Amino acid sequence: MHSINIKGLCFSYGKNNVLNNLDLEIKENGVYCLIGKNGSGKTTLLKILIKFLPHKNGSISINEKDLTLFTLKEISQTIGFLESEMPNIPLSIEEIISWGNFPFEKADRQIQDVVNELHLENMKDKNFLSLSTGERKRVLLGRIFAQSPDIVLIDEPFNFLDPKYKIEVSLLLKKLGEKSIVFIATHDIEAVQFVSEKVFVLSNGKIQLEDTPEKVIKSSFINKAFDIPKSLRKKFEQFYHIDANS
């Protein structure tokens, strides 16, 4: 079984403390969401987990091995990562999915299986740039399927998606979650409720609450996590159909 274990993690950009003694533990496969307002440090945490940013204080272990002992190649073989920005890649879909093989330096892993599984057969020669945002997201997830890593980290997977693709992407994330730990950073509260087993609320550099999506959404922490002012709380609860009193 795969695992992520973070203890006492601190990170700052210059004097700006972003993560402050953060603890987090995931021990089972499944889909887990990290929620928090813009600038709360969600993306920073994901970047630290792939060693794009260095961590100085605290310890991180992936599959019970200290992150500092991972080489970059081992990271790419263990962790699949998708960033929040939609990249403009002027290449074919088949080429992009084949990147999933790159960390393993062999081409015999079945790209065709992924193409079939994600129903991309008719478009595999198409240019990525000619696709809609939803289709592009499906292709990028296809690359993660080809990589089949132990841990999947995705930053804002639901950005700019219409309802159909939001559901489709959620289902693909759940499928990935059967074999991997899928850890996503998002502020899409509706999708969080549909997709995740557990939600971590990041605020003031720490995980303030971890629970099932239903409980987190109804907790008073949700207002704190997204910094909703008192004057807007009623509207916020109406907007997301949150019954705070139940």
Next chain:
Amino acid sequence: METTNNKLKFLLIPLIFIFAVIFLLSLSVGDINTPLKTVFKVLTGNGDALSRSVIIQIRLPRFLAAAAVGSMLAIAGLIMQTIFRNPLVDPYFLGISSAAELGISVAIMLGVSSTLFGISIMSIIAFSFSVILIFGIVKIARLKNFLESKIAIVLLGIAISYMLSAVNNFLIFYKKDIFIKSTFWALKGFNTANISEFLFAVPFLVAGLIYILFNAKKMNIYLSSDLTAHSLGINLSKFVPLMLAVSALIAAASVMIAGSISFIGLFTPHIGRLIAGEERKKLTIVTLLLGATLLPAFDLISRTVLPSQEIPINIITALIGAPFFIYLFFRSKNAQH
């Protein structure tokens, strides 16, 4: 993969045909026109003495130098455009040609005029100045902050270029006779092309090409973003400076043969893209062939368009290249919409 290879073959056949036509025309056309029949005879080891000396000693080295420089600039430009994810950069923009020109001015000041193994020492000094500059830039590029912000390297290149030009202008201002000599060197084109310079420079092209073809997949992934490239195991603090160094070395070797030649390094990769798409392995091979065809074609025009007179190749590349580039730009814009 089979279909990709077939597509590549399909693309390469017409390109190789055009390359062969330019090759034969370059050997055949000139002040003394040599019929193609005679060219074939000379190439197969026969033919009369005059034709042999014109073709083997003058036109063939000139064609080889132009083809090598064309493919070097095209490949160096393609790498730069990939590393900066910016289609508007060319191989010289980090100051390679300014460094070489400063090297030439210094060599003229020192009164260097001899040759070493058939290569002019002036050219070797020019090359050395470029190499010193490359190592300086690579050293700076390895600093993490610069890697994160490619625009910083671009600004650094522009600043260094201006600085080197200023020093060069100062030398020229002090010793005015440098001006004519260094201008001639910068615009020398393939007038003085010799086989020794060609043989010195080609290994850079071959080594660079092998390196690029082995790293084509990395270049494809790198097109996506730094973050994605890193997450797939590409060590950016090694990959980016190495690619910069490979491109700059190839460009420096080309400057040594022919001085600085405008536009080829900028627009050849663009034509390559229109033909082969963005996949780096295919694009590299097609761009290489295009560079090796276009520059000898421009050289042919430069030495034949006016009777008994040669126009500097830079004028031809800019006069033909710039409008062609603008046409391509608008064509591809229209195609996108």
